[in-house]
Amino acid sequence: MKLKPSIIFYMFAVIGSLLLAAALYLYQDKQAFFKKAEVVQGTVTELLRSRSDKSIMYRPVVEFETKSGKKAEFTSSVASNPASYNVGEKVEVLYDPVNPAKADINGFSALYLGPLILGIIGTVFILISFISILFRHLKQKKTKYLLDNGKRIVTKFENIQLNSDIKVNNRNPFQICSRWLNPNTNELHIFKSEDIWFDPTEFIKTEEIKVIIDPNDPKKYLMDTSFLPNLSR
Structure with missing residues (x-):
């Protein structure tokens, strides 16, 4: 079944709104984590390789010691090519003192890249929807004017x-x-x-x-x- 263009445009608006809501939720979640997180030094122990769109991506594995002396390890949520870090490199780590397994590298990409990407994609969807609906409205207005006058x-x-x-x-x-x-x-x-x-x-x-x-x-x-x-x- 083919959808009418007007329905597709409204679907774009809904999808865009959901993506913006997800971006806001993720941003607030990151902010809440940031406020309660402890800051310590960690060491990159490994670079995990994964394939994405015919490209090899690298995700750092970081080991750190909590302020209570407990050893912990996590894999960064952000992958990149080329690798953003080298094995053995020291990095600043943010971790949840209640759950040290919930941790990430203290940097823009790790903390805000996800909300930023969702926000940009959501904004693009909404702009496409708004411009398309506005164009159709102006076209209908022009048609009505010509039919009447x-x-x-x-x-x-x-x-x-x-x-x-x-x-x-x-x-x-x-x-x-x-x-x-x-x-x-x-x-x-x-x-x-x-x-x-x-x-x-x-x-x-x-x-x-x-x-x-x-x-x-x-x-x-x-x-x-x-x-x-x-x-x-």
């Missing part, structure tokens, strides 16, 4: 072309093109239809294509393609 003219069919600016699933939509000579200004205007996701050639039975223009600005227009069949979903 526009001037209907008859233009001459020119051709059918592919819109190379848009590609979905490796396909370009079709556009019907027509031309009209403004008798008042002697200017030639070329009009293009909205994107059509099937070849409309066989449905064009006449050289006349109706277009609704803004009388004050013919560059604002709406081509009447009501003669085309509705594409089944």
